[in-house]
Amino acid sequence: MxxxxxxxxxxxxxxxxxxxxxxxxxxxxxxxxxxxxxxxxxxxxxxxxxxxxxxxxxxxxxxxxxxxxxxxxxxxxxxLAKNGELHPLQKAFVEHGAIQCGFCSPGMILTAKALLDENPNPTREEVKSYLAGNLCRCTGYVKIIDAVLAAASQMNKGGK
Amino acid sequence: MFRTLKPFEYFEPKTIKEAVDILSTHDSGTKILAGGVDLVPRLRKRQIHPEYMVNIQQAKEMNGTIEDTAEGLRIGALASLRSIELSPLVHKNYFVLHEAIASIASTQVKTQGTAVGNLCVATPASDVAPALLVLNANFRVVGPSGEKIVPVENFYLGVGKTVLQDNEIIVEILLPKLQPKTGGAFLKLVRTAADIAKVNAAVILTMIDDTCSDVRIAVGSVAPTVLRVKKAEEILKGQKVEPKLIEAAAKTAAEEVKPISDLRSTAEYRRETTLVLVRRTLSAALERAKA
Known part of the structure; x- marks a missing residue:
């Protein structure tokens, strides 16, 4: 071909x-x-x-x-990491234990990045709805949603 | 499970005419590619074996523009499900379509997948199709002998089957303007948010004072194609809309459907819940028509 x-x-x-x-x-x-x-x-x-x-x-x-x-x-x-520094979403996933086996994490974090680029201040329901197409078999999602909200708040404060 | 796709010859036509020519020359074993969210998994599962793949995303007449025109709303065939869901024009004037797409869970599938692709797959469980049926949508179709308009009502022939020939391409969806005092609603029943509908229902209802001047009801996943339940519509037309009449229409709708039992639901359950969904969509549409 x-x-x-x-x-x-x-x-x-x-x-x-x-x-x-x-x-x-x-x-x-x-x-x-x-x-x-x-x-x-x-x-x-x-x-x-x-x-x-x-x-x-x-x-x-x-x-x-x-x-x-x-x-x-x-x-x-x-x-996502710049100059050896993790993206705020990556940091938040580590800090909140939102990564267990880690297989869903790259897709989860990139989808979350798209969400925060579109909507820097999402509600918990908006996070859930936007991430509905990313399945995680370990965490039960609570820690993932916590991490995304924490990253949003960190980024809104100008944190890196 | 297969991981890779079988080889095929790939085309990227620069115009619709070129696309139609390619499709006509290789009339069997061609597939049209737009978003790919349905097509690529089917290739991987070896459910289809096209020799030729025609990517229509680069054809210059193809676009995903959503715009108001004198006749109504024009949606370019490359419009993603998500761009239609987020369109302020759709939200304001064709809320039932917004609601139908909003019920689809995956952001990625909606970002990548097109509404036209969803419709051409011709699954009876499509959430987009019932909304377009009640909106009296038309497709503008281009083929070897030129252009034609195909009403969505005449589009479906059966599971996976439409009136489109292998060398015809939908270039846009046209939604006629709605009457004043019209309300719409869409609901579906699913096992989990990301699952395909067990049953879905869409309604468009127009009121003049307390009387229903026009109504269209469509249901999905309860027959080989999405379906208008016209006997149920007749019960409401020209009548004062009261809870008792809504109940009677919903009951008639449940008698009109031809559900099957499969892994998602039983025929009996689908018939029972058709009644519930039609009742609820009618009630919601009535509230919105009055508002």
Whole structure:
């Protein structure tokens, strides 16, 4: 099959890649670029573990063909920490015990980032509703929601 | 479970005409790709085996614009479910559609998935389809012989089946203007927030004083296609709307549906809850029509 040339930016780094059309963005990230922070779990668009930000919006890398993200700006969990400093959401997840096995965390944190970028001051109900597409089998969600609210309040205070 | 997809030939047409030409040349074994949230998992599960994939996102006439026109609201076929849910025009004038999309749980699926994609999958459990049915929506469709308008009411033929040919593409959804004193409502019954509907119902109701001048009721997940329950509508039309009449209409709706038992629900339960959902959507729509 003819390969597609895909120019895109991942975590502020520009790439020019050759991909087969049937390769998903998830495979491209994990297998071609070794960015294994992005997980894959259900592979059916139901669990949110594979979430990445495409032009700032939360999308499912398991349901996205790599050939369709030409020119896009992708953020994965590897792109959140800056200069060795964790993002406030990452810090809050650690501090609140919102990470147990950790498999849902990259998708959960990126979806939460999209929420806080859209709505810096969400209510508890808004957090729950926005994160409804991210499944966690460990925490029971309470600590995750606490962490997102704590990060929001920290970021609103100008904290890093 | 398979992790990877089987190879296919990939096209990125720059115009609708080019897309239709590609679809016409390779008439069997082609698939149209927009959001991909339904299509890609089905490819992975080997439920479909297309040889040719046509990504219509780059065709210059395709867009996701939502705009008011003289005839009503125009929604470009690439509009994501979430952009429709968040549209102030939809919220203000077509609340039933906002409510239907808001009931879908996953932010990611709604961000990536298009309403038109959801409709073309033709699942009887679609939450978007009942809302569009009661809104009397039309599709503008482009094919090899030009353009045509297809009412959503004539769109569905069965589970996974629509009147669209393999080389036809929906380019926009058109929602006619609603009468004054019209209220709408959507409700669904699910096991968990992220699950697919066991039953759903949408209503549009127009009142003149205390009398119902027009009403449309649609239900999903209770027949091979989403369904207008027209005998129930007839009970209300031209009548003074009172709780007793709403109950009678809801009862008739429950008699009109043809549910099956499957992993989500039993036929009996679906019939019983159709009555409840139709009653509740009618009551909510009535309140909103009066407001």
């Amino acid at each position: 003819k390969k597609e040339v895909v120019n895109l930016t991942i975590n502020d780094t520009p790439y020019e890649l050759l991909v087969e059309p049937q390769v998903t963005l998830n495979e491209l990230l994990r297998e071609q670029l070794d960015l294994t922070g992005t997980k894959i779990s259900c592979a059916a668009g139901e669990c949110g573990a594979c979430t990445v930000l495409i032009d700032g919006k939360p999308m499912l890398s398991c349901c996205t063909l790599a050939a369709t993200v030409k020119g896009k700006n992708i953020t994965t969990i590897e792109g």
